[in-house]
Amino acid sequence: MWFTRRKSPLQREASISPENILEVRDLKVNINVDDYVLNAVRGVSFSMKKGETLGLVGESGCGKSVTSKTVLGINPSNCTAEGTIAFRKKNGEIVNLLSLEQDGDEFRAIRGAEIAMIFQEPMTAFSPLYTIGNQLGEIIRLHEPEVGKAAVRDRVLAMLKKVGIANPEKRIDQYPHEFSGGMLQRALIAMMLCCNPDFLIADEPTTALDVTIQAQILELMKSLQREFGMSILFITHDLGTVANMCDNVAVMYLGEIVEYGSVQQIFHNPQHPYTRGLLRSLPKMDQNREEKLFVIDGMVPLPVNMKPCCGFHERCTVCIKGRCDVANIDLMNVEQGHSVRCLRMEEGGAR
Numbered sequence: 001m002w003f004t005r006r007k008s009p010l011q012r013e014a015s016i017s018p019e020n021i022l023e024v025r026d027l028k029v030n031i032n033v034d035d036y037v038l039n040a041v042r043g044v045s046f047s048m049k050k051g052e053t054l055g056l057v058g059e060s061g062c063g064k065s066v067t068s069k070t071v072l073g074i075n076p077s078n079c080t081a082e083g084t085i086a087f088r089k090k091n092g093e094i095v096n097l098l099s100l101e102q103d104g105d106e107f108r109a110i111r112g113a114e115i116a117m118i119f120q121e122p123m124t125a126f127s128p129l130y131t132i133g134n135q136l137g138e139i140i141r142l143h144e145p146e147v148g149k150a151a152v153r154d155r156v157l158a159m160l161k162k163v164g165i166a167n168p169e170k171r172i173d174q175y176p177h178e179f180s181g182g183m184l185q186r187a188l189i190a191m192m193l194c195c196n197p198d199f200l201i202a203d204e205p206t207t208a209l210d211v212t213i214q215a216q217i218l219e220l221m222k223s224l225q226r227e228f229g230m231s232i233l234f235i236t237h238d239l240g241t242v243a244n245m246c247d248n249v250a251v252m253y254l255g256e257i258v259e260y261g262s263v264q265q266i267f268h269n270p271q272h273p274y275t276r277g278l279l280r281s282l283p284k285m286d287q288n289r290e291e292k293l294f295v296i297d298g299m300v301p302l303p304v305n306m307k308p309c310c311g312f313h314e315r316c317t318v319c320i321k322g323r324c325d326v327a328n329i330d331l332m333n334v335e336q337g338h339s340v341r342c343l344r345m346e347e348g349g350a351r
Protein backbone atom coordinates (compact mmCIF):
# COMPACT_ATOMS: atom_id res chain seq x y z
CA MET A 1 0.00 0.00 0.00
CA TRP A 2 1.22 3.54 -0.70
CA PHE A 3 1.40 5.69 2.35
CA THR A 4 3.93 7.37 4.54
CA ARG A 5 3.07 7.76 8.18
CA ARG A 6 3.14 11.25 9.61
CA LYS A 7 4.38 12.19 13.03
CA SER A 8 1.33 14.38 13.63
CA PRO A 9 -1.55 15.71 11.51
CA LEU A 10 -0.15 18.35 9.18
CA GLN A 11 -1.84 21.46 7.92
CA ARG A 12 -3.32 21.05 4.45
CA GLU A 13 -2.84 24.67 3.42
CA ALA A 14 0.62 25.87 2.53
CA SER A 15 2.17 29.03 1.17
CA ILE A 16 4.20 29.20 -2.01
CA SER A 17 5.91 32.00 -3.95
CA PRO A 18 3.88 33.13 -6.97
CA GLU A 19 6.49 31.92 -9.48
CA ASN A 20 6.88 28.44 -7.98
CA ILE A 21 5.01 25.22 -8.66
CA LEU A 22 6.71 23.25 -5.87
CA GLU A 23 8.38 24.20 -2.60
CA VAL A 24 9.91 21.50 -0.44
CA ARG A 25 10.76 22.85 2.99
CA ASP A 26 12.83 21.07 5.64
CA LEU A 27 11.79 17.61 4.47
CA LYS A 28 12.90 14.80 6.76
CA VAL A 29 12.19 11.17 5.96
CA ASN A 30 13.05 8.33 8.32
CA ILE A 31 12.86 4.66 7.35
CA ASN A 32 12.23 2.19 10.16
CA VAL A 33 14.20 -0.96 9.46
CA ASP A 34 14.01 -3.79 12.03
CA ASP A 35 15.82 -2.40 15.08
CA TYR A 36 17.24 0.84 13.67
CA VAL A 37 16.14 3.98 11.89
CA LEU A 38 17.60 5.28 8.64
CA ASN A 39 17.61 9.07 8.39
CA ALA A 40 17.32 8.92 4.61
CA VAL A 41 16.39 12.58 4.06
CA ARG A 42 17.69 15.06 6.64
CA GLY A 43 16.15 18.47 6.11
CA VAL A 44 15.95 19.00 2.36
CA SER A 45 14.60 22.29 1.00
CA PHE A 46 14.30 23.39 -2.63
CA SER A 47 11.82 25.11 -4.88
CA MET A 48 10.96 24.82 -8.55
CA LYS A 49 9.51 27.31 -11.00
CA LYS A 50 7.02 26.43 -13.72
CA GLY A 51 8.95 25.07 -16.71
CA GLU A 52 12.20 24.69 -14.75
CA THR A 53 14.35 21.56 -14.83
CA LEU A 54 16.16 20.89 -11.56
CA GLY A 55 18.85 18.23 -11.52
CA LEU A 56 19.16 16.20 -8.32
CA VAL A 57 22.58 14.55 -8.31
CA GLY A 58 24.68 12.51 -5.94
CA GLU A 59 26.04 9.02 -5.44
CA SER A 60 23.97 5.94 -4.83
CA GLY A 61 22.21 6.00 -1.45
CA CYS A 62 22.18 9.80 -1.02
CA GLY A 63 18.38 9.97 -0.74
CA LYS A 64 17.43 11.18 -4.21
CA SER A 65 14.74 8.57 -4.81
CA VAL A 66 13.35 8.74 -1.28
CA THR A 67 12.98 12.53 -1.70
CA SER A 68 11.16 12.18 -5.02
CA LYS A 69 8.99 9.28 -3.88
CA THR A 70 7.92 11.36 -0.91
CA VAL A 71 6.80 14.13 -3.27
CA LEU A 72 4.80 11.58 -5.26
CA GLY A 73 3.51 9.83 -2.14
CA ILE A 74 4.77 6.35 -2.92
CA ASN A 75 7.09 5.59 -0.03
CA PRO A 76 6.57 2.28 1.74
CA SER A 77 4.68 2.16 5.03
CA ASN A 78 7.83 1.94 7.17
CA CYS A 79 8.64 5.58 6.36
CA THR A 80 7.78 8.65 8.41
CA ALA A 81 8.01 12.11 6.90
CA GLU A 82 7.88 15.64 8.25
CA GLY A 83 8.26 19.10 6.76
CA THR A 84 6.24 20.77 4.02
CA ILE A 85 5.79 19.95 0.33
CA ALA A 86 3.76 22.85 -1.07
CA PHE A 87 2.41 22.09 -4.53
CA ARG A 88 0.42 24.35 -6.87
CA LYS A 89 -2.40 22.35 -8.43
CA LYS A 90 -3.72 23.01 -11.94
CA ASN A 91 -6.79 24.67 -10.41
CA GLY A 92 -4.51 27.14 -8.59
CA GLU A 93 -5.00 25.63 -5.14
CA ILE A 94 -1.86 25.23 -3.02
CA VAL A 95 -1.74 22.04 -1.03
CA ASN A 96 0.77 20.55 1.36
CA LEU A 97 1.25 17.11 -0.19
CA LEU A 98 2.59 15.76 3.09
CA SER A 99 -0.77 16.39 4.74
CA LEU A 100 -2.68 14.21 2.27
CA GLU A 101 -3.51 10.55 2.79
CA GLN A 102 -1.24 8.94 0.24
CA ASP A 103 -3.73 6.26 -0.74
CA GLY A 104 -6.64 8.70 -0.50
CA ASP A 105 -8.73 10.00 -3.41
CA GLU A 106 -7.11 13.44 -3.53
CA PHE A 107 -3.57 12.11 -3.82
CA ARG A 108 -4.69 9.54 -6.41
CA ALA A 109 -6.18 12.37 -8.46
CA ILE A 110 -2.91 14.32 -8.25
CA ARG A 111 -0.67 11.34 -9.01
CA GLY A 112 -0.56 10.83 -12.77
CA ALA A 113 -2.65 13.84 -13.73
CA GLU A 114 -0.65 16.62 -12.03
CA ILE A 115 2.58 14.93 -10.95
CA ALA A 116 3.97 12.01 -12.92
CA MET A 117 7.13 9.96 -12.57
CA ILE A 118 9.33 8.15 -15.06
CA PHE A 119 11.35 5.35 -13.52
CA GLN A 120 14.76 3.96 -14.39
CA GLU A 121 13.57 0.57 -15.57
CA PRO A 122 10.60 0.86 -17.94
CA MET A 123 9.99 -2.92 -18.00
CA THR A 124 8.92 -2.87 -14.35
CA ALA A 125 6.50 0.02 -14.95
CA PHE A 126 4.35 -2.02 -17.34
CA SER A 127 2.33 -5.15 -16.68
CA PRO A 128 3.26 -7.97 -19.07
CA LEU A 129 -0.41 -8.99 -19.20
CA TYR A 130 -1.94 -5.99 -20.95
CA THR A 131 -1.23 -4.28 -24.25
CA ILE A 132 0.64 -0.98 -24.31
CA GLY A 133 -2.52 0.75 -25.60
CA ASN A 134 -4.56 -0.65 -22.76
CA GLN A 135 -2.08 0.52 -20.13
CA LEU A 136 -1.72 4.02 -21.55
CA GLY A 137 -5.49 4.30 -21.93
CA GLU A 138 -5.95 3.25 -18.31
CA ILE A 139 -4.35 6.49 -17.10
CA ILE A 140 -6.77 8.57 -19.18
CA ARG A 141 -9.77 6.45 -18.11
CA LEU A 142 -8.75 6.80 -14.46
CA HIS A 143 -8.40 10.57 -14.47
CA GLU A 144 -10.95 11.46 -17.12
CA PRO A 145 -13.69 8.81 -16.93
CA GLU A 146 -15.95 10.90 -19.16
CA VAL A 147 -13.70 10.39 -22.21
CA GLY A 148 -15.18 7.71 -24.54
CA LYS A 149 -13.41 4.54 -25.70
CA ALA A 150 -12.65 5.74 -29.24
CA ALA A 151 -11.36 9.11 -27.99
CA VAL A 152 -9.08 7.37 -25.47
CA ARG A 153 -7.60 5.25 -28.28
CA ASP A 154 -7.10 8.34 -30.44
CA ARG A 155 -5.31 10.13 -27.62
CA VAL A 156 -3.06 7.15 -26.96
CA LEU A 157 -2.22 6.90 -30.67
CA ALA A 158 -1.42 10.61 -30.82
CA MET A 159 0.80 10.31 -27.74
CA LEU A 160 2.68 7.30 -29.13
CA LYS A 161 3.25 9.26 -32.33
CA LYS A 162 4.44 12.28 -30.37
CA VAL A 163 7.12 10.28 -28.56
CA GLY A 164 8.40 8.95 -31.89
CA ILE A 165 7.08 5.40 -31.93
CA ALA A 166 6.90 4.31 -35.57
CA ASN A 167 3.80 2.51 -36.77
CA PRO A 168 1.72 3.34 -33.68
CA GLU A 169 -1.47 1.78 -35.12
CA LYS A 170 0.22 -1.60 -34.90
CA ARG A 171 2.26 -0.93 -31.75
CA ILE A 172 -0.74 0.15 -29.69
CA ASP A 173 -2.02 -3.44 -29.61
CA GLN A 174 1.31 -5.04 -28.77
CA TYR A 175 2.52 -6.24 -25.35
CA PRO A 176 5.52 -4.76 -23.47
CA HIS A 177 7.78 -7.74 -24.33
CA GLU A 178 7.36 -6.87 -28.03
CA PHE A 179 8.96 -3.43 -27.44
CA SER A 180 12.71 -2.75 -27.22
CA GLY A 181 14.09 -0.99 -24.10
CA GLY A 182 14.25 2.40 -25.84
CA MET A 183 10.73 2.02 -27.24
CA LEU A 184 9.40 1.02 -23.83
CA GLN A 185 10.95 4.11 -22.27
CA ARG A 186 9.26 6.19 -24.99
CA ALA A 187 5.97 4.42 -24.23
CA LEU A 188 6.44 5.13 -20.53
CA ILE A 189 7.04 8.81 -21.28
CA ALA A 190 3.89 8.77 -23.42
CA MET A 191 1.98 7.15 -20.54
CA MET A 192 3.19 9.80 -18.11
CA LEU A 193 2.25 12.62 -20.46
CA CYS A 194 -1.22 11.28 -21.34
CA CYS A 195 -2.87 13.51 -18.76
CA ASN A 196 -0.58 16.47 -19.35
CA PRO A 197 0.99 16.74 -15.87
CA ASP A 198 2.50 20.05 -14.78
CA PHE A 199 5.27 18.36 -12.88
CA LEU A 200 7.37 15.40 -13.93
CA ILE A 201 9.84 13.44 -11.82
CA ALA A 202 12.36 11.60 -13.98
CA ASP A 203 14.37 9.18 -11.82
CA GLU A 204 17.37 8.00 -13.86
CA PRO A 205 15.18 7.84 -16.98
CA THR A 206 17.96 6.82 -19.35
CA THR A 207 20.36 4.78 -17.22
CA ALA A 208 19.13 1.44 -18.59
CA LEU A 209 19.50 2.52 -22.23
CA ASP A 210 22.46 2.56 -24.60
CA VAL A 211 24.12 5.87 -25.38
CA THR A 212 22.45 6.72 -28.71
CA ILE A 213 18.99 5.86 -27.39
CA GLN A 214 19.80 7.89 -24.24
CA ALA A 215 20.47 10.96 -26.37
CA GLN A 216 17.23 10.48 -28.30
CA ILE A 217 15.16 10.11 -25.12
CA LEU A 218 16.74 13.22 -23.58
CA GLU A 219 16.03 15.22 -26.75
CA LEU A 220 12.46 13.94 -26.69
CA MET A 221 12.01 15.00 -23.06
CA LYS A 222 13.39 18.44 -23.84
CA SER A 223 11.08 19.00 -26.79
CA LEU A 224 8.05 17.72 -24.87
CA GLN A 225 8.94 20.02 -22.00
CA ARG A 226 9.08 22.99 -24.38
CA GLU A 227 5.70 22.01 -25.80
CA PHE A 228 3.90 21.31 -22.52
CA GLY A 229 5.79 23.71 -20.22
CA MET A 230 6.29 21.07 -17.52
CA SER A 231 8.66 21.40 -14.59
CA ILE A 232 11.02 18.43 -14.36
CA LEU A 233 12.86 17.09 -11.33
CA PHE A 234 15.64 15.22 -13.07
CA ILE A 235 17.44 12.65 -10.94
CA THR A 236 20.69 11.24 -12.21
CA HIS A 237 24.25 10.13 -11.47
CA ASP A 238 25.31 11.49 -14.82
CA LEU A 239 26.66 15.02 -14.62
CA GLY A 240 26.93 15.24 -18.42
CA THR A 241 23.17 14.79 -18.66
CA VAL A 242 22.66 17.44 -16.00
CA ALA A 243 24.67 19.98 -18.00
CA ASN A 244 22.58 19.17 -21.06
CA MET A 245 19.14 19.08 -19.46
CA CYS A 246 18.94 21.24 -16.36
CA ASP A 247 18.61 24.89 -15.38
CA ASN A 248 19.62 24.39 -11.75
CA VAL A 249 21.36 21.64 -9.83
CA ALA A 250 21.00 20.36 -6.26
CA VAL A 251 23.88 18.16 -5.15
CA MET A 252 22.80 15.68 -2.49
CA TYR A 253 24.93 13.83 -0.01
CA LEU A 254 23.68 11.59 2.80
CA GLY A 255 20.18 13.01 2.89
CA GLU A 256 21.13 16.69 2.59
CA ILE A 257 21.53 19.17 -0.22
CA VAL A 258 25.18 20.19 0.11
CA GLU A 259 25.30 22.59 -2.83
CA TYR A 260 22.68 24.30 -4.95
CA GLY A 261 23.12 26.59 -7.92
CA SER A 262 22.60 27.14 -11.63
CA VAL A 263 24.26 24.68 -14.02
CA GLN A 264 26.78 27.44 -14.80
CA GLN A 265 27.60 27.99 -11.11
CA ILE A 266 27.90 24.31 -10.24
CA PHE A 267 30.04 23.39 -13.23
CA HIS A 268 32.24 26.51 -13.37
CA ASN A 269 32.43 27.49 -9.73
CA PRO A 270 31.80 24.38 -7.58
CA GLN A 271 32.49 25.05 -3.90
CA HIS A 272 31.59 22.01 -1.81
CA PRO A 273 34.41 19.42 -1.57
CA TYR A 274 31.87 16.74 -2.60
CA THR A 275 30.74 18.61 -5.71
CA ARG A 276 34.35 19.26 -6.63
CA GLY A 277 35.14 15.57 -6.21
CA LEU A 278 32.21 14.57 -8.42
CA LEU A 279 33.31 16.97 -11.14
CA ARG A 280 36.96 15.92 -10.91
CA SER A 281 35.93 12.29 -11.38
CA LEU A 282 34.51 13.07 -14.83
CA PRO A 283 36.73 12.09 -17.77
CA LYS A 284 38.02 15.09 -19.80
CA MET A 285 38.52 15.32 -23.56
CA ASP A 286 42.12 16.52 -23.20
CA GLN A 287 43.02 14.07 -20.45
CA ASN A 288 46.07 11.87 -20.87
CA ARG A 289 44.81 8.31 -21.47
CA GLU A 290 47.36 6.93 -19.01
CA GLU A 291 46.14 9.22 -16.25
CA LYS A 292 43.79 7.58 -13.72
CA LEU A 293 40.40 9.19 -13.07
CA PHE A 294 39.98 10.91 -9.72
CA VAL A 295 38.09 8.85 -7.14
CA ILE A 296 36.45 10.14 -3.94
CA ASP A 297 37.74 7.70 -1.32
CA GLY A 298 35.21 5.68 0.66
CA MET A 299 31.52 5.13 0.15
CA VAL A 300 28.26 6.79 1.15
CA PRO A 301 27.62 5.34 4.64
CA LEU A 302 24.19 4.14 5.76
CA PRO A 303 22.51 7.08 7.51
CA VAL A 304 21.73 5.10 10.70
CA ASN A 305 20.75 7.14 13.78
CA MET A 306 22.71 10.12 12.46
CA LYS A 307 24.30 12.47 14.99
CA PRO A 308 24.54 16.14 14.05
CA CYS A 309 27.52 16.55 11.69
CA CYS A 310 28.45 17.29 8.09
CA GLY A 311 27.50 14.00 6.39
CA PHE A 312 30.61 14.18 4.19
CA HIS A 313 33.16 14.68 6.99
CA GLU A 314 34.53 11.11 6.97
CA ARG A 315 35.48 11.36 3.28
CA CYS A 316 36.43 15.01 3.19
CA THR A 317 40.08 15.95 2.69
CA VAL A 318 39.56 19.43 4.18
CA CYS A 319 37.39 18.39 7.17
CA ILE A 320 37.88 20.54 10.29
CA LYS A 321 38.03 18.05 13.17
CA GLY A 322 36.00 19.11 16.19
CA ARG A 323 33.69 21.25 14.05
CA CYS A 324 32.53 19.41 10.91
CA ASP A 325 32.04 16.14 12.81
CA VAL A 326 30.06 17.49 15.77
CA ALA A 327 27.40 19.87 14.41
CA ASN A 328 25.07 20.22 11.46
CA ILE A 329 26.30 22.78 8.94
CA ASP A 330 24.00 25.50 7.60
CA LEU A 331 23.70 26.31 3.91
CA MET A 332 25.63 29.51 3.16
CA ASN A 333 24.90 31.82 0.27
CA VAL A 334 28.03 32.36 -1.81
CA GLU A 335 26.48 34.35 -4.63
CA GLN A 336 23.00 35.04 -6.00
CA GLY A 337 21.24 31.66 -6.36
CA HIS A 338 24.29 29.64 -5.21
CA SER A 339 24.49 28.10 -1.75
CA VAL A 340 26.92 25.67 -0.11
CA ARG A 341 26.83 23.63 3.10
CA CYS A 342 30.51 23.78 4.11
CA LEU A 343 32.37 25.47 6.99
CA ARG A 344 35.32 26.15 4.68
CA MET A 345 33.17 28.82 3.06
CA GLU A 346 33.91 30.95 6.14
CA GLU A 347 37.49 31.20 4.93
CA GLY A 348 36.65 31.66 1.26
CA GLY A 349 36.03 28.05 0.24
CA ALA A 350 37.75 24.65 0.14
CA ARG A 351 41.06 24.62 -1.70
Ligand SMILES: Nc1ncnc2c1ncn2[C@@H]1O[C@H](COP(=O)(O)OP(=O)(O)OP(=O)(O)O)[C@@H](O)[C@H]1O
Nearest residue numbers: 031040059060061062063064065066067076302303
Ligand atom coordinates in the same frame (compact mmCIF):
# COMPACT_ATOMS: atom_id res chain seq x y z
N1 LIG B 1 12.47 0.74 1.30
C1 LIG B 1 13.63 0.96 1.92
N2 LIG B 1 13.95 0.26 3.03
C2 LIG B 1 15.12 0.48 3.67
N3 LIG B 1 16.04 1.38 3.30
C3 LIG B 1 15.77 2.10 2.22
C4 LIG B 1 14.56 1.94 1.45
N4 LIG B 1 14.59 2.81 0.40
C5 LIG B 1 15.75 3.49 0.52
N5 LIG B 1 16.46 3.07 1.58
C6 LIG B 1 17.75 3.62 2.06
O1 LIG B 1 17.62 5.04 2.08
C7 LIG B 1 18.82 5.67 1.65
C8 LIG B 1 18.52 6.57 0.46
O2 LIG B 1 18.09 5.75 -0.63
P1 LIG B 1 17.67 6.29 -2.07
O3 LIG B 1 16.99 5.17 -2.78
O4 LIG B 1 16.91 7.55 -1.92
O5 LIG B 1 19.09 6.60 -2.73
P2 LIG B 1 19.39 7.22 -4.16
O6 LIG B 1 20.12 8.49 -3.92
O7 LIG B 1 18.15 7.27 -4.97
O8 LIG B 1 20.40 6.13 -4.74
P3 LIG B 1 20.52 5.55 -6.25
O9 LIG B 1 21.35 6.54 -6.99
O10 LIG B 1 21.24 4.25 -6.05
O11 LIG B 1 19.16 5.36 -6.81
C9 LIG B 1 19.79 4.54 1.34
O12 LIG B 1 20.62 4.36 2.45
C10 LIG B 1 18.90 3.34 1.11
O13 LIG B 1 19.58 2.16 1.45
Ligand SMILES: [Mg+2]
Nearest residue numbers: 064065066203
Ligand atom coordinates in the same frame (compact mmCIF):
# COMPACT_ATOMS: atom_id res chain seq x y z
MG1 LIG C 1 17.47 6.23 -6.70
